[in-house]
Amino acid sequence: MxxxxxxxxxxxxxxxxxxxxxxxxxxxxxxxxxxxxxxxxxxxxxxxxxxxxxxxxxxxxxxxxxxxxxxxxxxxxxxxxxxxxxxxxxxxxxxxxxxxxxxxxxxxxxxxxxIETPQRPENLPEVYSIEQIIKLLDSPDIERDKFFYRDKAILEILYASGMRASELARLENKDINFRLGYLRCTGKGNKERLVPLANSSISHIRNYLERERPAMEKPAGAGNLFLSRLGNPLDRTNIWRIVKGYAARAGIPNFTTHSFRHSFATHLLSGGADLRSVQEMLGHSSVTTTQIYTHLQENQLIETHKKHHPRG
Known part of the structure; x- marks a missing residue:
């Protein structure tokens, strides 16, 4: 220790x-x-x-x-x-x-x-729209941002996989399967899971690996996928700062790395994905944890009804 x-x-x-x-x-x-x-x-x-x-x-x-x-x-x-x-x-x-x-x-x-356990309050995470997420994904600027390809790949992976910032920080080059289109993620308790990646995410990872990472690599970060400007592995704090910076640029000041995880799950379920599949992709040990996103959907439906129905 x-x-x-x-x-x-x-x-x-x-x-x-x-x-x-x-x-x-x-x-x-x-x-x-x-x-x-x-x-x-x-x-x-x-x-x-x-x-x-x-x-x-x-x-x-x-x-x-x-x-x-x-x-x-x-x-x-x-x-x-x-x-x-x-x-x-x-x-x-x-x-x-x-x-x-x-x-x-x-x-x-x-x-x-x-032993009676004090009950946690049900604090539901904020729901972000697909339009907001797309605006955030598009916020890196190739003319303005020195590590455009790296940052673009980070944002795309977080939304495409729903992985935690700490999990992203541990990713190694060998964890990406370009041919089959998935990544191998190591989560809590060192449990591994496979998460599919969108074609756009794979394309952005390739761009980063080919156009930026070779010039950044130093012995300290040889195996890690994402590196800092000094060639060291990015940690979760570095990733949090990167996301917060682009979120502020996109006009979403309260957005964090975990907001990507919430958005990933909510948008999948809204699109018709089953709860068990989302559970597997998030790496939740119990489906009960994943069910919070069904509550998000229910709340969103209620708000939509109130806003748009004549008797709402």
Whole structure:
């Protein structure tokens, strides 16, 4: 674990009640579960508050941990004014940690089913029209933008595949199959999936590979598809900035890399794609997660009816 912030999180957790168990748990999330360091840092932050509370309540060992202590901690968080989303995330971290200790026979009874999780509010992402997306895709200017071909390929792939910015940053040259027209994407938990690409996206990738990338390549980014001006692999922050810049130019200031993902799914479903196929392409482990886009469609239909029907 070379990440400095993650190392500091682990150092702060180790001396606490059940700190050694939490330390091993967080290591397991990276080594065995394959979670990103950012996700593990979030888990560590949530567990630190929980372990401090356990110490104050006299639950210093796994065997001393019970439903009353856990419920008391989660109730305290809600009453302290945390948002439902933050409280729900913390509850998920605590529940996963307890299940880990149960799997290691450190706790005899599985009481996690009795833990009430604060419900996340249903914050539906903003829907962007096809016209807005096309305007954004057309915003790079070959005369104005130094890395026109790279940026054009990035925008086209994000909309054509629905992939996350972090997934795009990990793409390598070998992940693109030009002959069959798909890319191989590595998502959360290091799970791989195949996503079809539109012919226009493939064309823009070819242009970038032939006209820009050879001059940008340095040893540090030899295998990566998208490179910075210094030849290093682009990270998700770089990609976020690129998208935000072109979105502002297109007059869509609140647009982010994830907005492409929402638009990809919504436009597919609006065009008649089935939910399971969209689930596979997004890399969702459960179709329940994908169903948010059916709600977007329902809301859009209601608004259209209100706006255009005589009795709306």
């Amino acid at each position: 070379r990440d400095v912030q993650l190392s500091n999180t682990l150092k702060k957790i180790s001396p606490l009640a059940m700190g050694s168990e939490a330390y091993e748990f967080l290591n397991m999330l990276i080594v065995e579960a394959g979670l990103s360091k950012e996700t593990v840092k979030s888990y560590g932050k949530d567990l630190r508050g929980f372990l401090e509370y356990c110490g104050r309540m006299g639950a210093a060992k796994p065997a001393e941990l019970g439903i009353d202590t856990v419920s008391g901690y989660l109730r305290m968080q809600v009453e302290s004014g945390l948002s439902p989303a933050t409280a729900a995330r913390s509850a998920a971290a605590v529940r996963t940690f307890i299940k880990y200790m149960i799997s290691r026979n450190l706790i005899d009874n599985d009481f996690t089913i009795l």
